Amino acid sequence: MTKLSVMLLAATAILSACGSNNNNNGNANTGDKTAASNAPSAAAADTKKEVSFTIGYAAGDPATKQAIANTVKAFMAANPNVKIKDLSETTSAAYLDWLKTKDAVGEFPDLVEMRDTEVFADAGKIVELPTDLLDLFDNPPQVEGKVWNAPLSVNVPQGIIYSKKAYSDAGITELPKTYDEFLAIQEKLKSGGITPLVVGGKDIFHMGFWVNKFLIDDVYSKDPDWNSKRTAKTVSFTDANVVQAMTDFKDLFKNYVDKGWLSTGDNQTASILVSGKAAQLYSGTWMFSQIKEADPNFDFGFYAIPDREGKVNVIGLPSPAGWSLSAEAAKDADKTQAIKDFIRYFFAPEQYSPYLASVNAIPSTKEKVTYETGEQMKIALDLIADPNVTKSLAINNWWGDNQIPPQFRNWYYKLLQDLVVNDEDVASYMKQADTEYDAQVKANQQ
Template structure:
């Protein structure tokens, strides 16, 4: 049967070792770490003046959205002189497009959860993170030689979140060791008359999960500089690696393993489809664990990474420049900057941050030890991340510097994938069009 782990208290030092591919986990106990820099206590000194600043954060999954909203509410309650104007909206559009729209109408926020740091830093929209805030974290990658982000959490991998009952009923008694084993399991589920996998294809960001799973397996774990080589014309989407990645994805969707309603299913509907038995699994990250548990506290589910063709495990997991960022305009206002800095210190304090981590089932990014209760499913994730044989990568759109992709390409490519899956006519022509779109955008960026 699928293995389970007891609940544990995890600390950020242990997790840092996990993400570095070393160290070990214990079924009980608390890790220790060095003392945090000054200023991390929740009882910070807020500016005495009345201050208002705006904020935008991604609202893709309900648990993380709620965790951020709770932190904002807690801060404003403790600091009534500070008003935080939440500009975030629930939308099916890509988060990047949402931010661009806000910028175009003059509503670029003072504080923003930034995921495309290179793009907005190059456009002069971001200010360097204050030095005292930089010291709160183990490591934050630089962009253009500067630190722009307070990482809300460390990158978390995607994997199969599955109904243990559905798997048992289908005769699946152990986790797949190879991709062939994974497909065999989907065949057993399909034979039982249940949709093996639900996909929230109505939301454009959800497409990144499966697209990047196969690109990481077939491209990025072998060549982390593939993006820069594509921009230089040295590699192509028609090459063996990316072509195989997209063929594998096409086969997954067209051979009956994915629920047929994927284009009309939103990401926030996937949990209910899982717990109600309409699908046996979904492919997502640990941020979905609290949502599933809330949907049905008695629902018994597990998690495992999808292996590649040779049985290797390759996942998202490298540090990236993403997190809370201060806008360049806000940085011109001393009072506003002080209030934002105070909020960030509050967010990452040992009194407040564990609440966010628990609700979002997230991995802490701070130097200071953060204790919170990890579910058995999250412990599965941490155990996998501790395995030195697991290879970690970034998603195609999370690289920066020379490996930054053209700003419109990600959404264009995801929509292209949708097009060929719906039409059922995948061919090398789509990959040639991907090269052409990439080249066109690169030329436009140089003008």
């Protein structure tokens, strides 16, 4: 195990690593001053007015759901006058659609994990982050010149999580230096009788892992403003770089992905990997704890897949996402104060450290947080720290002029599912993407 101290400075992860022989069980070194000092004590809470609020967050990843639920439970134990009702999303539907449904039935959460910040800010559903919480973070991303979120963590890179035994059995002794070498590894695994890749395609968000790997390699790593140009119709999904990216996506799925990918849930992928039914999973660092929970003895590695030229490009830029206060809740002073107390409690090192450790995340706080992590997370942190690694965002995580129509992501991912399942022509499907994109842009402007 390696003990890593990680701190976000000016929206860039500044990472330091040091050896550790002690056993602190992931507890943070809190120092003399922490965010927890601003949280109310249980004794003080006894005299406070009773207040309740609802909380909503994406629950597609079991580790994150459990980590947040644990913090909610601990906060209520420390503050018995506050009751928090958990409204976390529990279906395979897209999180954006779930939030819109909650809003339609009058159940929009008081405190909500916001991912489509600009959409809900423009609709007047959320308010700016209270100014007395801004000191917890260092230069969080702004939308329209305002900070709307308390970022849960910094975006982490995604990559190949692989069975070391499967690689050894297939005679794979070196990690790939180019995408073509990665494909050669897939052939070796396939020839050895094991399914190379498991994909949780039943959950639409999971499709984005592979889709964005190729989009980042061929599009965003070279042109971060591609989305705004697509909106302006100066670039097209039918352009050679996008067609190449989606051709690589289709070919990979047709040749190396488990045939049951469309009916496999994201929460099934860890067990499929550790059981030996598949050799690899492409996902994020939050999967590490799930894999260890599924089989503590499973020996696995992690790496980012290089592009054809050997460059490494990963998700890693900050984006405006995190805890946001609803406009309705902001009208209630007692509720607002309770929510602010919860946010400070959440990001206090005593609670934030176990949260980060359970989901293998990078802290967003200004204050340093220390936690225990393994070799796989060390590789992910090195990727973020490496200036030679290009950092980008997924298609739907850009904002401002680069924001895409909010419903386009899910439509596009489903289009690509059909592309693979029906073995259709990539170029013709990309024409459909252009048509739909323009239609959604026009609809949003009306």
